[in-house]
Amino acid sequence: MMLVRSATERDLPEILEIYNQVLRDSTAIYDDVPSTLEERREWFEGRNQQGFPVLVAEDDGKVLGFASYGPWRARWGYRFTVEHSVHVHVDHRGTGMGRALLTALIPMAKEAGMHVMIGGIDAENVNSIRFHERFGFVEVGRAKQVARKFDRWLDLVTMQLFLNEPGARA
Numbered sequence: 001m002m003l004v005r006s007a008t009e010r011d012l013p014e015i016l017e018i019y020n021q022v023l024r025d026s027t028a029i030y031d032d033v034p035s036t037l038e039e040r041r042e043w044f045e046g047r048n049q050q051g052f053p054v055l056v057a058e059d060d061g062k063v064l065g066f067a068s069y070g071p072w073r074a075r076w077g078y079r080f081t082v083e084h085s086v087h088v089h090v091d092h093r094g095t096g097m098g099r100a101l102l103t104a105l106i107p108m109a110k111e112a113g114m115h116v117m118i119g120g121i122d123a124e125n126v127n128s129i130r131f132h133e134r135f136g137f138v139e140v141g142r143a144k145q146v147a148r149k150f151d152r153w154l155d156l157v158t159m160q161l162f163l164n165e166p167g168a169r170a
């Protein structure tokens with residue numbers, strides 16, 4: 001039985017494993033050096049301190065995916081906009097985990113009074129672009145060759161979702 005719940009510190013080794021597999025084998029994370037448990041702990045504590053959620057999808061007691069959001073940009077004016085991330089274990093993609101995670105995460109951002117959710121997605125990641133379109137995310141920008149990994153230039157697609165009515169009162 002699959003279950004989406006808030007992450008705890010005990011989930012961090014499995015979150016780290018998923019994160020590092022995505023980092024190592026894909027362009028979905030623009031980094032080269034694998035992350036460490038200590039870095040994941042700092043990230044998790046930072047999210048907790050700022051009141052932002054970290055969710056995991058668990059199946060038979062194993063963490064197979066996670067999702068979170070945080071500030072999109074740091075300045076005060078951006079305080080109603082969040083940027084999310086969602087990653088699913090390589091052996092369990094296409095089985096509804098990502099959908100279950102975002103389905104739980106989006107209402108949390110709405111309840112927190114956020115206005116816009118942003119996803120930064122590598123242009124090669126057509127699965128993720130299609131996946132986000134199903135939730136109503138639309139492409140609002142495509143920054144060309146802003147990243148480099150695996151000896152090639154990469155384009156970053158920015159997709160956004162309105163969490164309440166465009167123009168709504170904050």
Ligand SMILES: CC(C)(COP(=O)(O)OP(=O)(O)OC[C@H]1O[C@@H](n2cnc3c(N)ncnc32)[C@H](O)[C@@H]1OP(=O)(O)O)[C@@H](O)C(=O)NCCC(=O)NCCS
Pocket residue numbers: 022028086087088089092093094095096097098099100119120121122125127128131134
């Ligand atoms: C993108 C990602 C989060 C989507 O999560 P997921 O659990 O694989 O996707 P889901 O199964 O919930 O739904 C994806 C849709 O694509 C389809 N799909 C089929 N095979 C798939 C596959 N191998 N990978 C992704 N989607 C697949 C699903 O059927 C589903 O379609 P539907 O909504 O019409 O049923 C996940 O594939 C992933 O972690 N990818 C690698 C890291 C990554 O790209 N993260 C996002 C960075 S922006």
